[in-house]
Amino acid sequence: MFNPPFCPILDCPTHSHKIAFTWRKRGFYSRKCDGRRVRRYSCNTCNHRFSAQTFKTDFRWRKPKLHFRLFDLFISKVTIRQMARITRVRRPTVERRLLRLGQTCKDFHAQVLNQLKDRGGIRGIFQLDELETYEQNRRLSPVTMPVLIERSSYFVIHGETAAMAARGGLSSGWEKKKKRLEKSRGVRKSGSSNSVRNSLKRLREIHKPSVGIHLQTDQKASYRTISREILKDQLQSHSTTSSKAKRDKDNLLFPINHTFAMMRDSISRLVRRTWAASKSRLRLETHFWIWVAYRNYIRGVTVRTKTTPAQALGVLVRAWGRVDLLRWKWPQIGLTEGH
Ligand SMILES: [Zn+2]
Known part of the structure; x- marks a missing residue:
């Protein structure tokens, strides 16, 4: 009923x-x-x-089961073109469903964070780092993607994409192309600091207000200034490690490094040296939210433990299946029905 x-x-x-x-x-x-x-x-x-x-999420879709298959493919390093071939639909169909599924997953996550805030917020040790990728062109249009996680549960709290300035040391041919691009689209400026700010603001919003925040990052100088600017007195400790340190299990930043490795192994647009690079960073962000829904709420922290990151952090009681998670266009309906 x-x-x-x-x-x-x-x-x-x-x-x-x-x-x-x-x-x-x-x-x-x-x-x-x-x-x-x-x-x-x-x-x-x-x-x-x-x-x-x-x-419902599948409102007005004529193939109401297709999005479950697409969801699986979105997190399996399959390109949009290949997904259209596998599921025998046109490419624009896959793209349209990417947008709605991405929005549903993003809203689901936002709703979970809202509930968390209402319950008094979370505490833990948090890690932030930036993943580098590009849109269309590796040299001329690099993109940065700050991602913030809780260290022990691997729970992803926030991520977004921002433009970075074109790379330096370009050959004369690339310089010419860069000038041409700047004429049509303007000089590409770095949005890195701003998106790092947004990530830490999100952390401040959902953190237990009476408890100090522990942050771990690499030694990039701007992290120190931005974290003081946004978290102020609530920042209790900020540990750093060199980004050149060996990235093994003993590395302080192993959990965020591992998160990035998983993203590169799941999201086709992030694979290095690929033909599938994202055409736009906004599409990449949409694709990212689908992966976050899978990572936080469906998949176990490791393959062996069935506990999801959301369960490990005490955010949700049970693991979610993709059918439940994608049921409602307004995820608060499913979340208030009982988790
Ligand atoms: Zn009405």
Whole structure:
């Protein structure tokens, strides 16, 4: 039995004027793809009609199971073009589903962090580092991707992409190309510091306010200034290690290094020396959120332990399957139904 939790019409006055949402039943319709009877409702305020289906991730998709297959492929280092071939759909179909699935996964994660904040926040040791990649061109359009995790659980808290300035020491041919690109798109500036700031702001928001924050990074000078600027007195310790130190299990930053290795092994756009490099850093970010949903809520911390990072950190009680996780367009519906 489904009870519509809110009006799915975004500009309905129940949202903007905080009017209580009431609804009534409006018969049934039969779904085209499988003939199943679906109940219809209408909102007593805006009179729009909707159904339980309106609240689902697969709303208006004619192949309602396809996104589960695509989800598996998105985290298996398969390129978009190859995914279209394997699942026998057109490439734009895969791209459209990437956008909606990415948004659902991002919203699911944001909703979990909100609940966490409401429960008083988390504590732990946190690691931040930047993964370097590129969009379209390795020399002219490098991209940085700061990612922040909790050390002992490997729980990914935040990640985003930002442009970096073109690389130095270019040959005259590349310099010419760079000048041409700058004429059409402007000089490429580094957004690295800003995105590191955003990551630490996210940490500040969900950290237990009364407890000091422990941060671990490499020795990049800006990490020291930015962490003081954003975390202020709450920053209790900041340990660093050289990025040149051997990256083995004894390395202080092993958990974040390992996270990056997993990302490169799962997300086709991040594989080095590839034909599959991301055409745009925003697409990469969308793709990243699908991987985060898998990493935090579905996959065990290691292959042997079934405990997910979210369980290890005490954020969610159970491991989630992709069918449950991708069910609702508004993940708060699934999360309040019980975790
Ligand atoms: Zn309404």
